[in-house]
Each structure stands twice: as C-alpha cells, then as structure tokens.
Amino acid sequence: MRRFTGCFLAALLLLGLTACGAKEPESLQVIAMDTSMTFTAYDGEGEEAVSAAGQEVRRLERLLSKTDKESMVSRLNTAGGERVAVGEEVCSLLKAAETYSRATDDTFDITLSPVSSAWGFTTDSFRVPERAELDALLKNVGMGHVSIQGDTASLDAGTQIDLGAIAKGYASDCVAEIFRENGVANGWAALGGNVVALGSRPDGSPWRVGIQDPQKADDPNAFAGMLQLKDAYAVTSGSYQRFFEENGKRYHHILDPATGAPAESGLLSVTVVADDTAGNGTMCDALSTALFVMGEERALNFWRSGAYDFQLVLVTQDGRVVITDGLADTFTSEGDGYVCETVS
C-alpha cells in the first residue's frame, strides 16, 4: 500500500512537471506600422492568437502605410484627384476620421500629411518650414477636401492623407477581436502608444499599465503614474515621442491643424482610457491626438460634454498630472515631482 502510494505520488509529481510552463504566456514582439508592437496572450489559443495578430498588423500596414507605394492610402494620395476604389475597410476608417475631426473641432485631422512632411517627420530629415510655406500647405488641409462615396474615395488636388494618428488604434481594435476569436480572455497588446488590456493578470488583479514620464523619456523605469486596467483601451500621445531640436528649440510631431506648427498647448502627454467596446481603440487614438492639441482646458471641457465615454490622464508642462474622476480608483501617482489633481 505504502509503496503504491509512493509510486503514485511520484508519477503525479512528474505529470505536474510536464505541465510546467503551460501557463507561461505566449508573447510576440514585432516591428510594424513604424512602431514596436507586443502581443501577449495568457490563455485560449495563445500561440495562434499572437501570430494572427502579427499577420493582421502587417496586413494593415500594407493597406494603410503612407510610405508603401502599393498601399491603398498611397494609391489615393497619388491618384491626382481621381476617385479610387479603396475598399470598405479604408472607407469606414476615413469616415471615422471625419467623425472625430468634426467632433473635436478639427483638432484631429488626417489631411495634415503635407504639413507633417514639410517638417520632415515622415522622412526623419527634419527642418523648420517658413510661415508662408505652412500657410500655403494649410490651404489643402481639412476634411472638406476628402470625399467618400460607398467604398470609393477621392482627394482634392494638393491634399494628402496620413492615417498614422488613427491606424494603430484601429489595429488595436482588430487585434482585440482576434484575441477574442481565439478564446484569449486574458492578455494584452501594446502597439506603440496604444494599449488594449483584456481580462486580468494571472492572479486576478487588474493589469498594471505604466504611463511613461514625459520628462524622463530616456528612463524606461520612470512613470508619471500607473493605471489598473481590466478590459480597457488606453492610448498616450506625447510631445516627447517624436521631436527634433534646432537652434535650441524643440519641435515635436503633434501638429496643430490651425497653425500647421507643433501644438503648444501646455501639455506633455495625454492618455485616453475607455472600456473594451469595439471601436474604442480607434476612438482613443484619435482623441488622444485631438485633446493634446486642444490643451488642458478645452480637453477637460470636451470630456465634460459627454460626447464620448472616456477618461483622461493629462501631464502638463508645469508639472501636474490631471486625472478625470472616473480614474480616481484606478490611477496611482508614480513620478516624483508631479502634483496630482482629480477633476470632475
């Protein structure tokens, strides 16, 4: 009897050992859409899910890239005003962009592309354009220069689009959908500044999402704050993410459509948080850019208007972290030197 028990226990222990690593998450990190992306699945068909996510972002890159000459966006940009059958997916994304432009008083605008190119942000050959040059380019900026009909679209001559400020958010929506299709209830995806966090950590607590400290962008362990998120999207837009310096002045990549110059709104970064409703990844991405351009006061008024259901973390140039009251229980202050304020 005793020997039997002993053997049985030993066999069980071995079984337990072979089951080792069964709960190790599946993770894949790729470079796509001009950023680094990480997909991590803790359950379900994890391996299939992360590899399908990798293929999906490559598909979207081929469809939406501004630099890939074969992409739908490039075909539209080079059509010289002709109508292009861009397909249902691109059209719905264009319509979403149009909706967010209108809702945010044109602080979000996908037609800023020629202006962004003039600053060199698309090619990494940075320069400061003349005022006159910017004014000339701004004449072709605005969603009024984009026409969408069915699954076709056309641009006015001189107008170019860049979906960069919305494409990664849309990709995060697609990845969340792929995770769900593969039975991944717990996992996350980080696509540049776009995060979708599904379910919870293996111990059942919420995912801990660190917001990079914009003043210490060189330190990967410096955070302005930490969000505890379950089933949520979070997107950060910050002036520290992409910039160049000329004659001691810093120029960042988030341009104000009203001036064509880097938005000087008193903000260092804007983080938009929303629940996991389909489409919210796209919304958070578009709004984070728009609210950065708006600045603190307009951004908070936009939040109070209730037009969209989301919460905010604003990091200001004068050293404050402003959070909206819906995040009071999920946000913890991290960075030293920041004063935390909760607004309602």
Place this chain on the structure above:
Amino acid sequence: MKLTTKQLTLCAVLTAMALALSYLENFFPLSLAIPIPGIKLGLANVVTLFALYALGPAQALLILLARCFLGAVFAGNMSALIFSLLGGVSAMAVMILLSRLGGLSVYGVSVGGAAAHSCGQVAAAVLTLGNTAPVFYLPVLLLVSLFTGALTGLIAVCLFRALDHTDLMKA
C-alpha cells in the same frame, strides 16, 4: 495495512465529510477579504486533524488522498489536483511530526499543518507556473494560516470534547 469494517466505514464517512467541507468552504470566500489567489479557510483540515488522532497517520493519509482525488474529479479540474495534493501531503507530514513531539496541543499541530499547507500550495504554484512569483504571497499566506489553523484547531477540539464519551476515540 488491514482495515476493520468499522475503520473502513469511518474512513468513508470522514472522506465524505471532508469533501462536503471543501464544498461548503466555497460559501465563505476568504479571498474576498484578502485578495490573494488560493487563500481559503481550510475546513477540510479539521477532518485530517481528527482522523490523525482518532484513526492514526496511515488512515488519515488514506482519507486525505481520497479527498484530493475525488475533489478533483467532482470539480472536473485535474490541474487543481497538484495543488491540493502538495498542500495536503505537506500539512499531513508536518502534523504527524508535530503530534508526535508530545508537548503540543491540537492547536499547535493545527497551526503547523495550516502553515505547511500554504507552503505546499505555493510550491505547487511555482511548479505549474514555472516561475517563483507565487513565493511573493507566502508571507501573507503564512500569517493568515495562524488564524485559519487556530480556527480548525478549535473546531477539532470541540469535536474531540463532544466525542470524548463515545468509543470512537478508542477505535
């Protein structure tokens, strides 16, 4: 090991009781008060404790193993088996040892068993997860086991008092 009919019956009844207690425990989720995975009262330990004194180590181990396997079968969750087995066997080993030391009362034995149970469960978690992160919870689990151990000890003492006049303890 030969079992008399009486012993066999007692083992069966105690196994059933242990299973019932494990199930009952789900209605008092200690994890709501202390949000740590795997934290629970450990009521089934009362049966182990009782069997150890009333029937001896061999039969107590038998009951424990039966409880673990049947519990896993009923829950349809075989992966939980390694947790309950490692926890249960560790607790059993420590309780056998402590009960033989002489000076200790049921309370001391029970607390020692509860602490060993926590260690065993964390060891199981380390084995299945393949990393040492669960060890992080062990200090809190150990402190909690002081209280859960004292509680199960108290219940067992009440049981011994109530059954003192029967011949159960002399079986």
Place this chain on the structure above:
Amino acid sequence: MSVKPSPKLRPSGYDALVALAVVALAAALGFWMWRGGTQQGLTAVILVDGERVEQVALRELDHPEERTLTAGGYTLHLRLFPDGAEMESADCPTQDCVHTGRITRSGQSIVCLPGRVIVRLEGAAVNDGGPDIVIG
C-alpha cells in the same frame, strides 16, 4: 503503524512556539523578498528583422559585454550587463534606441525601427508592483 497520539485539548506554551516559528518564517521570507531576493535571471534576446540571432543569459555574465549589430545598413553597439542592457551608440537617424536608456526588467525592450532590431529582456516577471505594460 497505528500508534495514535492522544489529543491534548488545552493550548500550551509549546503551541505559542509553533505560532512564533510561523511568524518568524513569514518575517524572514518577507525580508528576503524586500531585499529583492526573488530577482530571477534575465535573458537578453536579440532579434534582427524578426529573426532571433542571439540570446544571452545575463546572470552568467561576470562583466559587461559588448555586441555589435549590423542591420538595415546601420551599426548598433549594444552593452549587456548582469542586470540589464543598453544601446551605447548607433548610427541610425532617430537615436530612439540610445534614448531608451538601460532596460532592467523582464518584458522591457530596446527597439531600433530603422534597423528593425529588437533587444528584449525575458525571464520570470518579478512581482514588485511594477507595470505589466508601458504606454508612451
């Protein structure tokens, strides 16, 4: 085998000793973890264009090591330490990888977009209250 101990029903001083031992064990473990005793060995995984070119068990390094990576027409100088990694210099136009600073936690990575290089730290995550995901 059926030597049965008889139950003692009243708590004694020896019981307090058991309780004390448990508290002492908990305290010792807590202290050990507070000192960062559970820090596991990290592995630096180097990916070029999605291909895993090398992985280095950092704990086994007894002094910093250098790696020179050539990818996408750029040359990157990576430094590996027993507790992390950093890109010392690179001739890419963006310098994002150099600006990332030193990575020290499992899951962190240094990414060079123009060279399509990823240096990623893998290993058991340490439950020290740090973030699972970083945005920004």
